[in-house]
Amino acid sequence: MDGTIIFLFVAIIVVGVAFFAFITFVNRGGGNLDVEKFRVKWLTIEQSLLRDSEASYHLAVINADKLVDQALRECNVKGQTMGDRMKFAKDRWSNRNALWTAHKLRNRIAHEPDVRVSYDEARYALAAFKQGLKDLGAI
Numbered sequence: 001m002d003g004t005i006i007f008l009f010v011a012i013i014v015v016g017v018a019f020f021a022f023i024t025f026v027n028r029g030g031g032n033l034d035v036e037k038f039r040v041k042w043l044t045i046e047q048s049l050l051r052d053s054e055a056s057y058h059l060a061v062i063n064a065d066k067l068v069d070q071a072l073r074e075c076n077v078k079g080q081t082m083g084d085r086m087k088f089a090k091d092r093w094s095n096r097n098a099l100w101t102a103h104k105l106r107n108r109i110a111h112e113p114d115v116r117v118s119y120d121e122a123r124y125a126l127a128a129f130k131q132g133l134k135d136l137g138a139i
Contacts, residue, residue, distance in 0.1 A: 033075065035139060042130065057117045058117060058122075060122055067133065068132045072086070073085070077089045095131055101125070105125050
């Protein structure tokens, strides 16, 4: 009888530790993101993209990039720049190349005075940023 009680006690502890490890693994990467906050900000960005307004393409891409960076920082991803943080989080991205392309488009918008961005380029960039936010668990 005593052996059964000890066995059950040990089994309960082992299952508890395994459950704790599983929860820790699932939530790895730092802070708990406020999904609702990110979802509302994301919807605002998507709605700001207007087909006949090139300025809206620029603004939407820049704001989407900022939102992904905010999510990275809130996940406690280390790095001095967003590019650094994206590199440290490289294993989290389901489409790393698309996200890098979107970030590079943001850099072109921010640093090249006469850059021209098409509606489709902006839409593809936003799709990449949206997937990045999903990959981080922000939306």
